[in-house]
Amino acid sequence: MPELPEVEVVRAGLAEHVAGRTIAAVEVLHPRAVRRHEPGPADFAARLGGMRIDSVRRRGKYLWLEFATGVDDTDDAAHAAHAAHAALLAHLGMSGQMLVQPASAPDEKHLRVRLRFADDGTELRFVDQRTFGGFALSELLEVEGEALPRTIAHIARDPMDPAFSATHAARALRSKRTELKRALLDQTLVSGVGNIYADEALWRSKLHWARPTEKLTAAQADAVLAAATEVMAEALIAGGTSFDPxxxxxxxxxxxxxRALNAYGRVGEPCRRCGAPIRRDEFMNRSSFSCPRCQPTPRRRR
Structure with missing residues (x-):
């Protein structure tokens, strides 16, 4: 599943190509892509028509389109009011792609939703092979001075957020009673970190994924969060991590x-720091990769 760097790459691309444009028509080609919009595909398409995209925002692994408070048809007061209080929330799921394509380009095999724009230029296509991702119109709520879609209002700030507090996040991390990696994946503590960058942050900070959070020192909590921030910033520069097309x-x-990963996916390969073969452990129906020498297994809780 795409994590913060991958979603931020998509957000930046959308901001460049669709911000300021007015949606002329929406075509829903698979109902699962808008399954979270309870009134259904027809209502989803009707409500988006005529809306002008003001900005593209992100928190953690979620991104959303915010609309200008005015619409092209200034007489449509209801439409304008809706634009001021709703956002188009997108989640890429396991295989979702947001593609900006010429209208003349052939449809992709797994095309689920198409947004056409009033300027007759490129169109926005949501392609999703596994159909775990999708769109939803969500009410905007004021949370700590920011407008967030209601469905993700509980998600914590991510390390790329200018208002992110590493001190607060480290304190929250140490207050939990769980395994360290589970805490890093808890989006209510720190958002945006997934399996890949959790393993990479743990490798950089020399901490085992199963270390009890309540036994972390303040320095260790600071170190793992700093490592997560650092590795995601580096991944963002590289355009994210792609293991498949x-x-x-x-x-x-x-x-x-x-190409720059130190732990994730490198089972059996030598640790770039000490040379020991990277190990793989089962973790929450997934995998954790770590160095047995640099990241020793912690003692069991008593």
């Missing part, structure tokens, strides 16, 4: 940070 940016290009 399903993750691409809005132009269909893959990231290349997978």
């Amino acid at each position: 399903l993750y691409v940016n809005v132009n269909g290009q893959s990231g290349y940070f997978d």
Whole structure:
């Protein structure tokens, strides 16, 4: 599943290509892509028509389109009021792609939703092979001085957020009674970190994924959060991590940070720090990769 760097790459691409444009028509080609919009696909398409995209925002692994408070048809007061209080929330799921394509380009095999714009230029396509991702119109709520879609209002700030407090996040991390990696993946503590960057942050900070959070020192909590911030910033510069062709940016290009990974996916390969073979452990129906020498297994809780 795309994590913060991959979603931020998509957000930046959308901001460049769709911000300021007015949606002329929406075509829902698979109902699962808008399953979270309870009134259904027809209502979803009707409510988006005529809306002008003001900005593209992100928190953690979620991104959303905010609309200008005015619409092209200034007589439509209801439409304008809706624009001021709703956002188009998107989640990429396991295989979702947001592609900016010429209208003349052939449809992708797994095209689920198409947004056409009033300027007759490129169109925005949501392609999703596994149909775990999708769109939803969500009410905007004021949370700590920011407008957030209601459905993600509980999600914590991510390390790329200018208002993110590493001190607060470290304190919250140490207050939990769980395994360290589980805490890093808890989006209510710190958002945006997924399996890949959790493993990379743990490798950099020399901490095992199963270390009890309540036994972390303040320095260790600070170190793992700093490592997560650092590795995601580096991944963002590289365009994200692509292990298969399903993750691409809005132009269909893959990231290349997978070449710089130190732990994730490197089972049996030598640790770049000490040379010991990287191990793989089962973790929450997924995998955790770590160095047995640099990241020793903690003692069991008593």
